[in-house]
Amino acid sequence: MLTKVFPFLGWFRKYSGATLRADLISGLTVALVLIPQSMAYAQLAGMPAYYGLYASLLPPMVAALFGSSRQLATGPVAVVSLMTAASLEPLATAGSSGYIAYALLLAFLVGLFQFLLGVLRLGLVVNFLSHPVVNGFTNAAAIIIASSQLSKMFGVYVDKAELHYATIMRVVSSAIHYTHWPTLGMGVLAFAIMVGLRKINPKIPNVLCAVVVTTVLSWAVGFNHDATVSIDSIKSPEVQKMITEFNKSVVGIDTLAQQRTATVAKEEEAKQGHDMVAFYDAEHDLNVINYEVNLLKHKSHEYRKGIRDSLFSGVESDGKLAFYLKGSEPAGVETDGRTWRLKVGNKVLKTDSLKMMGGGAVVGNVPSGFPPLVLPNLDIKVMLRLLPFAVIISLLGFMEAISIAKAMAAKTGQRLDPNQELIGQGLANMVGSCASSYPASGSFSRSAVNLQAGAVTGLSSVFTTVVVAVALLFFTPLLYHLPQAVLAAVIMMAVIGLINASGFIHAWKAQRYDGAISIITFVGTLSFAPHLDKGIMIGVVLSLCVFLYKSMRPKVAELSKNEDDVLRDATTHGLKVCDHIAVVRFDGPLFFANASFLEDQITDRMMSMKKLQHIILVCNGINDIDASGEEALSLIVDNVRSAGLDISLTGVNEQVMEVLKRTHLFEKIREDHIFVDAETALCSTHASAHRDGTEPDCPLTTYCGLKGA
Numbered sequence: 001m002l003t004k005v006f007p008f009l010g011w012f013r014k015y016s017g018a019t020l021r022a023d024l025i026s027g028l029t030v031a032l033v034l035i036p037q038s039m040a041y042a043q044l045a046g047m048p049a050y051y052g053l054y055a056s057l058l059p060p061m062v063a064a065l066f067g068s069s070r071q072l073a074t075g076p077v078a079v080v081s082l083m084t085a086a087s088l089e090p091l092a093t094a095g096s097s098g099y100i101a102y103a104l105l106l107a108f109l110v111g112l113f114q115f116l117l118g119v120l121r122l123g124l125v126v127n128f129l130s131h132p133v134v135n136g137f138t139n140a141a142a143i144i145i146a147s148s149q150l151s152k153m154f155g156v157y158v159d160k161a162e163l164h165y166a167t168i169m170r171v172v173s174s175a176i177h178y179t180h181w182p183t184l185g186m187g188v189l190a191f192a193i194m195v196g197l198r199k200i201n202p203k204i205p206n207v208l209c210a211v212v213v214t215t216v217l218s219w220a221v222g223f224n225h226d227a228t229v230s231i232d233s234i235k236s237p238e239v240q241k242m243i244t245e246f247n248k249s250v251v252g253i254d255t256l257a258q259q260r261t262a263t264v265a266k267e268e269e270a271k272q273g274h275d276m277v278a279f280y281d282a283e284h285d286l287n288v289i290n291y292e293v294n295l296l297k298h299k300s301h302e303y304r305k306g307i308r309d310s311l312f313s314g315v316e317s318d319g320k321l322a323f324y325l326k327g328s329e330p331a332g333v334e335t336d337g338r339t340w341r342l343k344v345g346n347k348v349l350k351t352d353s354l355k356m357m358g359g360g361a362v363v364g365n366v367p368s369g370f371p372p373l374v375l376p377n378l379d380i381k382v383m384l385r386l387l388p389f390a391v392i393i394s395l396l397g398f399m400e401a402i403s404i405a406k407a408m409a410a411k412t413g414q415r416l417d418p419n420q421e422l423i424g425q426g427l428a429n430m431v432g433s434c435a436s437s438y439p440a441s442g443s444f445s446r447s448a449v450n451l452q453a454g455a456v457t458g459l460s461s462v463f464t465t466v467v468v469a470v471a472l473l474f475f476t477p478l479l480y481h482l483p484q485a486v487l488a489a490v491i492m493m494a495v496i497g498l499i500n501a502s503g504f505i506h507a508w509k510a511q512r513y514d515g516a517i518s519i520i521t522f523v524g525t526l527s528f529a530p531h532l533d534k535g536i537m538i539g540v541v542l543s544l545c546v547f548l549y550k551s552m553r554p555k556v557a558e559l560s561k562n563e564d565d566v567l568r569d570a571t572t573h574g575l576k577v578c579d580h581i582a583v584v585r586f587d588g589p590l591f592f593a594n595a596s597f598l599e600d601q602i603t604d605r606m607m608s609m610k611k612l613q614h615i616i617l618v619c620n621g622i623n624d625i626d627a628s629g630e631e632a633l634s635l636i637v638d639n640v641r642s643a644g645l646d647i648s649l650t651g652v653n654e655q656v657m658e659v660l661k662r663t664h665l666f667e668k669i670r671e672d673h674i675f676v677d678a679e680t681a682l683c684s685t686h687a688s689a690h691r692d693g694t695e696p697d698c699p700l701t702t703y704c705g706l707k708g709a
Helices: 007-012 017-044 059-066 078-088 097-119 123-128 131-148 150-154 164-177 181-200 206-221 237-272 276-308 380-412 418-433 444-452 459-474 484-498 502-510 512-528 532-552 595-608 627-642 654-662 665-669 678-689
Strands: 226-229 312-317 320-325 335-342 354-357 556-561 567-569 581-586 614-618 646-650
Touching (some): 007 059, 017 078, 017 206, 017 459, 059 418, 059 459, 078 131, 078 380, 078 484, 097 418, 123 380, 123 532, 131 150, 131 164, 131 380, 131 502, 131 532, 150 164, 150 181, 150 484, 164 512, 181 206, 181 484, 206 484, 226 320, 380 532, 444 484, 502 512, 512 532, 556 595, 581 678, 595 627, 614 678, 627 646, 627 665, 646 665, 646 678, 654 665
Parallel strands (some): 581 614, 614 646
Antiparallel strands (some): 312 335, 335 354
16 A cells, blocks of 8 residues: 555665666766756756756656656656747746746646546546657657757847747848857767767767767857947947837837736726726727737837847957947957857847857856745636646656656566556656746656666666756856757757657558648648647547547448358458348447437448348447437337348347347347347348348358358
């Protein structure tokens, strides 16, 4: 009983020093991969890089302690990070305090949903995400993730467009205008190190090596070179005017946002007070405010783009740097040889402390120590808005985790409990959210590392947490000079394994509609990105539609004797059917959605087969029947016999037979018309069905030893 509540107690049965040593080495190995990966994934999620370390602190340990898999490595993963960003970017600016608060609340909701599914033993709900849907989404997500890192690889800055492909077009355009070559060089070097070491020896922590080499190089060559100056240092009236106009537009947006909040409150008050005049006035004012906000947003985007596209040369004057637009430097002056850019985001630019960038972007300051343990702000309105995204992330994250866990369990022979795994993942996200963690899940790459390193129990994940804790306490200053382009390369390298084109071919070969669903989900996810939930919903709806269509119209086969004296589908095998006996097989449960379909199929045969005397309904495929199905079957019996024909049932299972007996349909059909199998039914009915008819070449004559009449 204790091990059901505390699964980790089972680790210590026959635990030995050798096992402890294996878990310790595995935990350390995974941590060396996890630390740089988690920082990269945090930025993918729109969070500051060090929040990846926070998401790597408690979730791996809690998931291992309360899950059922002993080798599953939990923490930040690419797809869940991307889904987090897609869910939160419409609500707040990425990286802002409001955005971070939403991310922590989202992690809590994800964990709560997973925990409830596990406690209620509802792990099977994940089956709503069919394999073709997940395959299509995962391939599209891999492309979206990889392409989203291009701006960091080229060292360019653009505003995000409404759709992801439009953002990438802006990145490409900006890269053509200006690529920061040292930044691109750092990214390429990281790629070369990771690929090279993986080929030399896969056991070498290639990600860690790439991070260490590029960080040391960044520090040694002064890769990051920033300066804080006043607006007077920018010797371009045109750029100064753009900065002023940009600030005006941002202030205007903030002012209108406050007005919008007040107007929404008035609208809600008028609605509750049933004052329709005030309600429509407030609604009109709200529409005007939204129009003005959109107009100012467009203006701020244009000014921001103009400022970002402005490239400067630095000229030293009186011990200070002055910045001239490239090509407009005074004659005879010597520049510092750097290309400078003005850093601009969504906030007002402080004209007395503008940040000029003369080098590449780095991670910067990473706070030392542990995050505070605080429960996220449980705002009901925000929770309801985040709930749909939390459900999708919960199911996707768990599906990824359980598929990895199953693959490892097949190798280790370990028993896996999906519901217990849901509890473990849910607790990991809930506890993690209290320690500044955004949603986490099981990682394929790190779990593989954990297994290869020889992990025996979940204690390896506990050691991973210890290593991350030590890194947070003592080694965060070493991460300052880590180039952002290297984190981008880490992400792009990691998601290459998610691309699986063969999955589409496999789904198509299995069933063409599955292949089509996978392709449509893939295209839909790419088209609607960053609104990834739309791509998933398209796939889920298509899967459900196919399921409902197949349930409403299951296969109804007419059987006849094959060359091997076995009854087979006459249409599929091109077999001749008997004129007097229709052997009909219904493949599926008989319930309200398809009951009328069976009626139609029987009626069609009665109308088309002029010499028909007897119908044998093969019920082997009918594994369940409801009230509508029973009623339809009763009507079929009445209609067939009122037309002067007869009907028999074969292969009725116990569950269906109980329904027939409870509703007294068994007596209507009569016991002598219900047979164990089709062979017995044919042998019993063949002679009577052919008594008054002539069929010189009946394909059923020799079946089960029958001879001609």
